Amino acid sequence: MKKKVLFITGSGHCGSTLLTLMLGSHPDCFGLGELNSLPNHYKTNIPICGVCKEKCSFWDELNPKELKLLAAVLGNSRLNKYIPLKLEKTMRKILRQDQVFNPYTYLFSLRKENVFVDASKAVEWINQRLDAQEFTSGNLESYLIHLVRDGRAVLSSYLRRFKSLTAESYAQEWREKTILKNQLYDKFPAERKMLIRYEELATAPEKILTRVCNLLGIEFTSQMIPYWQYDHHVISGNSGVRSLIWRSKQEEVEADVRKYQGEYYNNQGLKIKLDLRWKKELSEEQVAVFNDIAGDINKPYEWNQD
Numbered sequence: 273m274k275k276k277v278l279f280i281t282g283s284g285h286c287g288s289t290l291l292t293l294m295l296g297s298h299p300d301c302f303g304l305g306e307l308n309s310l311p312n313h314y315k316t317n318i319p320i321c322g323v324c325k326e327k328c329s330f331w332d333e334l335n336p337k338e339l340k341l342l343a344a345v346l347g348n349s350r351l352n353k354y355i356p357l358k359l360e361k362t363m364r365k366i367l368r369q370d371q372v373f374n375p376y377t378y379l380f381s382l383r384k385e386n387v388f389v390d391a392s393k394a395v396e397w398i399n400q401r402l403d404a405q406e407f408t409s410g411n412l413e414s415y416l417i418h419l420v421r422d423g424r425a426v427l428s429s430y431l432r433r434f435k436s437l438t439a440e441s442y443a444q445e446w447r448e449k450t451i452l453k454n455q456l457y458d459k460f461p462a463e464r465k466m467l468i469r470y471e472e473l474a475t476a477p478e479k480i481l482t483r484v485c486n487l488l489g490i491e492f493t494s495q496m497i498p499y500w501q502y503d504h505h506v507i508s509g510n511s512g513v514r515s516l517i518w519r520s521k522q523e524e525v526e527a528d529v530r531k532y533q534g535e536y537y538n539n540q541g542l543k544i545k546l547d548l549r550w551k552k553e554l555s556e557e558q559v560a561v562f563n564d565i566a567g568d569i570n571k572p573y574e575w576n577q578d
C-alpha cells in the first residue's frame with residue numbers, strides 16, 4: 273500500500289485532536305498531531321510529544337542530526353546560515369536537493385504504519401507540504417479532511433481560552449479563515465477528501481470513522497473510539513482531549529486543563545462527549561454579533577440539536 277498522509281483542515285478548537293487520536297488508535301495509522309509546531313518546539317526546547325510525560329519513545333529517539341534537519345525543513349529555515357533562504361530554496365529545487373530530505377518520507381521510514389495524520393490545519397502549511405517533491409512525484413498520497421464545527425461553539429471555546437478576545441474580532445477571523453479552508457477543500461481531488469462535522473464525530477463516532485477508514489482504504493476497528501487506551505505521540509493539540517489518556521494511565525493532568533476548562537474534562541469520565549458548552553456560555557449579544565459577521569458562512573455548519 274502506498275504511504276498516505278491525511279491532512280486535517282478546519283478552525284482551531286474544531287475537534288481535530290479528537291479525530292487525530294481516534295485515527296491514531298488504528299494499528300495502521302500514526303497521529304503526528306500539529307506537525308507545524310515541531311520547528312518551534314525544537315527551537316524553544318519544549319518537548320515535541322504532547323502525550324509522553326517522561327522521555328518520548330518516538331520523538332526523543334530521533335537521530336539528533338535528522339531531527340535538526342526535520343525542524344529546519346518544516347520550519348522553512350535555512351540549512352546554511354550564510355545563504356538567504358529564498359536563494360537556498362531555489363538552488364535546492366534546481367539541484368533537486370529537495371529530494372534529499374523529505375519530511376514525511378523520513379518519518380515513514382521510522383514507523384510501521386502506512387497512514388499519517390497531520391492536524392496542522394493551516395491552509396498555507398498544507399499547500400507548502402503538497403508542493404514538496406515527495407507529494408508532487410506521487411511517492412506519497414495526500415488526503416484531506418475538512419473538519420467543521422458550529423462556529424458559535426468555536427467562538428465560545430476561543431473566548432474561554434483567550435480572555436482579551438472579543439466576539440467581533442474572532443467572528444471576523446473565523447469568517448476569513450473558513451473561506452480559505454473552503455477554497456482549499458473545493459479544489460482538492462474529490463476521491464481523496466471528505467467533510468466531517470465535529471458534532472457527528474462526537475455523537476456517532478463509529479459511523480463517521482467508518483467513512484474515514486473507507487476513504488483511506490483501511491478497515492474500521494472499534495478500538496479507535498476509546499483512544500485513551502492506546503499509545504500516542506501527537507504534537508500539541510487540545511489538552512482536554514489529551515487529558516483522557518493521562519487520566520486512564522493515572523498520570524498527572526496538565527495544569528492547563530483545569531485553568532481553562534475547570535472541571536469539564538474531569539467530570540467527563542473516560543468517554544466521548546459532544547461539547548455544547550457554548551449554548552450556556554455565549555450571551556445573546558455575542559451570538560448576535562457572530563451571526564451578523566459570519567452567520568452566512570456558518571449556516572451549513574449550525575448544530576441546533578442537543
Ligand SMILES: [Zn+2]
Nearest residue numbers: 321324328505
Ligand atoms: Zn511520546
